[in-house]
Amino acid sequence: MKIDACGLSCPQPVVLTLNAIKENKRNVEVFVDTNIACENVQRLAESKGYDTKIDIAEGKFKIVLTKQK
Amino acid sequence: MSVNPLSRFFASKKGMILIGAVIGVLAAFLQKLGNPPNMGVCVACFERDIAGALGLHRASVVQYIRPEIIGFVLGSLVAAFIFKEFKSRTGSAPLVRFILGMFAMIGALAFLGCPWRAFLRLAGGDLNAIIGIAGLVSGIAVGDQFLKYGYNLGRSRNSYYSSGLIMPAIMAGLLLLLIFAPKFGVNGAIFLSEKGPGSMHAPLIISLSAGLIIGFIAQRVRFCTMGSIRDVMLVRDFHLMRGVIALFLSAFLTNLMLGQVNFGIAAQPIAHSDYLWNFLGMVLAGLAFVLSGGCPGRQLILSGEGDTDAAVFVLGMIAGAAFAHNFGLAAKPDAVIDGVLKVGGVSGYGMTAVIIGILACLIIGFTMREKI
Numbered sequence: 514m515k516i517d518a519c520g521l522s523c524p525q526p527v528v529l530t531l532n533a534i535k536e537n538k539r540n541v542e543v544f545v546d547t548n549i550a551c552e553n554v555q556r557l558a559e560s561k562g563y564d565t566k567i568d569i570a571e572g573k574f575k576i577v578l579t580k581q582k
Numbered sequence: 583m584s585v586n587p588l589s590r591f592f593a594s595k596k597g598m599i600l601i602g603a604v605i606g607v608l609a610a611f612l613q614k615l616g617n618p619p620n621m622g623v624c625v626a627c628f629e630r631d632i633a634g635a636l637g638l639h640r641a642s643v644v645q646y647i648r649p650e651i652i653g654f655v656l657g658s659l660v661a662a663f664i665f666k667e668f669k670s671r672t673g674s675a676p677l678v679r680f681i682l683g684m685f686a687m688i689g690a691l692a693f694l695g696c697p698w699r700a701f702l703r704l705a706g707g708d709l710n711a712i713i714g715i716a717g718l719v720s721g722i723a724v725g726d727q728f729l730k731y732g733y734n735l736g737r738s739r740n741s742y743y744s745s746g747l748i749m750p751a752i753m754a755g756l757l758l759l760l761i762f763a764p765k766f767g768v769n770g771a772i773f774l775s776e777k778g779p780g781s782m783h784a785p786l787i788i789s790l791s792a793g794l795i796i797g798f799i800a801q802r803v804r805f806c807t808m809g810s811i812r813d814v815m816l817v818r819d820f821h822l823m824r825g826v827i828a829l830f831l832s833a834f835l836t837n838l839m840l841g842q843v844n845f846g847i848a849a850q851p852i853a854h855s856d857y858l859w860n861f862l863g864m865v866l867a868g869l870a871f872v873l874s875g876g877c878p879g880r881q882l883i884l885s886g887e888g889d890t891d892a893a894v895f896v897l898g899m900i901a902g903a904a905f906a907h908n909f910g911l912a913a914k915p916d917a918v919i920d921g922v923l924k925v926g927g928v929s930g931y932g933m934t935a936v937i938i939g940i941l942a943c944l945i946i947g948f949t950m951r952e953k954i
């Protein structure tokens with residue numbers, strides 16, 4: 514599942530990610546365009562038991578969430 | 583969290599607690615050095631003072647160009663440059679944000695303080711702040727429901743680099759006006775209070791330095807008083823809350839050391855003890871802050887990072903301050919006259935404005951929802 518949260522202000526990226534986690538989606542990818550949104554999504558994901566991997570390209574962040582085993 | 587080790591520290595629990603504590607200590611010392619009591623830092627009050635200095639309102643006791651506000655924006659700008667986070671952006675419902683800023687200020691001035699000052703008032707023993715904070719939490723709780731059900735003001739987009747520099751440039755201009763204090767005609771601006779809270783201030787260089795430091799570090803940790811409460815209720819995230827608690831405790835302990843704690847309800851400095859309107863004023867402010875995405879301090883920090891939508895919110899707050907004083911909406915503090923307590927509070931106009939503001943925020947919350 515891909516979530517495009519670019520340009521959305523705090524806390525929308527977190528709310529959208531939380532909704533995806535609640536629906537128990539696998540392979541969630543969140544796209545954001547600010548450091549703050551990236552940090553917030555990462556903190557949320559880790560608190561919910563997900564591992565995160567971040568790719569940065571052209572000023573955008575891709576946060577890949579995978580459920581911890 | 584982030585790639586840079588320093589950024590990683592700032593994003594950590596320890597970083598947040600340390601920064602909150604530094605802000606609390608600085609605020610307490612600003613009071614010691616001349617800022618009004620329990621008002622080491624108050625974004626709402628200080629923007630109101632700036633509005634007064636420019637003559638946007640003529641309440642002669644609250645007119646001063648507060649260097650702390652200037653410092654917040656410029657300190658954030660410097661941090662954003664150093665850490666390569668400066669990014670000009672625009673286009674997320676600026677008019678709505680202006681209106682939210684206006685009503686946030688009207689609510690804050692019914693209570694007599696922004697969330698930062700609410701915690702600083704409590705740290706100075708003003709127990710009315712508990713009512714204000716309860717109102718703030720209630721307003722944020724309502725706002726959180728809108729967030730859960732799809733409220734948002736739409737995406738911002740990248741803008742011209744120079745557009746993000748406009749708000750810092752305005753602040754630099756204000757600093758020049760403060761330093762040179764020109765008089766534009768016999769009865770013209772700049773107005774600087776000779777008595778009252780507006781006349782009470784720490785030396786310029788100290789206020790500016792404290793503002794720059796707070797702006798810099800608050801940008802790094804994304805400090806936000808409203809966000810701290812919102813995140814706890816919305817996603818059970820205590821990250822920002824640690825900073826706010828640290829701010830409160832450090833300000834309280836510093837106040838104790840400096841003899842600035844005076845527990846009580848009636849006749850607290852620049853405060854009133856009308857419970858209902860302390861509460862409802864902050865309900866309005868809290869709701870407006872959630873709907874606009876940040877407390878007034880955070881909006882200043884975002885303005886320094888190039889977020890012109892946040893800058894519009896700040897301008898809305900300044901306009902709101904002008905309305906609040908020109909239309910008699912701002913609360914009057916308690917006063918002791920000849921040994922008799924005169925309880926302050928909000929006028930009928932102010933009560934009406936707070937109710938209208940809450941209704942306006944509810945309409946915005948209900949009608950501006952979409953599936954993204």
